[in-house]
Amino acid sequence: MDTHSYFPVTPGVGMEENFLSLDDILLSQERLPVRTECVFPRLGFLEKSSDSQDIAEGTKMEFPLWLSKGLYEKKRKVLSVELPKVYKEGWRTVFTADPNVVDLHKMGPYYYGLGSQMLHFDNPENPDIAKTLLQTFIGRFRRTMDSSQNAYNEDTSVLVGRLDCLEKVLFRSGQNGLNGFQSWEKGQASQLTASGLVLNYRKRKLVDVQP
């Protein structure tokens, strides 16, 4: 709803997730390459490559973030989580060289979010990852902010296409501010409007889309 009374739970800041935040739930759906450090009896059906009843120790699999976080223990008896490519040294140098060039939407739409979550797994590269995330954000922020404040009444898909989810939120916020100001300047701010719900109902008859 684009209405002013709906306040969804916002995503957590930094390494924290908000339990009820839908964005955080989607973020924690991202998959990570992991290696099992112990046997998981009776769960062999999860791993398609082998036919055994158990998941053997040392198996390489992909687990979603929520599962990796849930199972991970500092002493590494259970799981070891590998860094996704984007956060490894190779890509980190690319980001430091020129952060504006990168298509962060392609690099996993939750670049900053997932990167912050990766810091939960004790990796010796964590300080470097944290620094790169910050520097990348700083490097890209100005362009995002500028474009959001200057793109009025036009198709922004090109501008937004290479942004990560966090940047998209910022962009949208900037656009809302811009549109609000413009409508105030035009004297439209005092015009009473129909609720967002109603506008949508007019466009299509009430149909439940079934699969």
Add this chain to the structure above:
Amino acid sequence: MSMFDQRVPRLCWPEAVSRFVSYRKVNGTALGSVQNPLMVRFRFCVFQEDGVRQVLQEMEALYEQNQADVNEAKSVGRADLIPSIKLRHCCLLRNQRCVVAYLYDRLLRIRALRWEYGSVLPANIRFHMSAEEVQWFGQYKKSLASFMRSIGGEEGLDITQDMKPPKSLYIQVRCLKDHGEFEIDDGTVILLKKNSQHFLPRWKCEQLIRQGVLEHVMS
């Protein structure tokens, strides 16, 4: 690996993109995959009873398997089962989180309906709500009403009005659809016929404008 394909059920994206939730049954036999569109390209979707039920069923299955394994681990001393127990437990927590977030997000939207639309919801929206949600809406309305009565002196204060600072007492409106007769405070009855224009007190029109019956005409 495709076991954990549970994405969050939600009403809809602001950008109107549909998402699907698929739940895969965690059991030793075949991997059943159930796809449920919990979101549609719409503002407020019907409550996905089936989807929620399937999640709860999956949670029951996981829980039973864990119970069995825990008993075995304790009685026969098979501590090696613990990692699997933990994994299933993570799945349970995940399902719980998704369902709770779904229900909560819907309540946030339903609450917004009271402010955006008014205290009487159109039938088509009500059909989208589960029985409990309708009940919740009723209770929220009551709480809000008693709060409004308690402020602003004897008559109370309707804080759902004047969401935008009013510029004038009377406004020009155009009727967007036939709405029948409409009585204003001094007793006059106005016929709201499609495309007719009227000069009416702002406080009478606010709700009808929000509901899309009238359109505020700026001169």
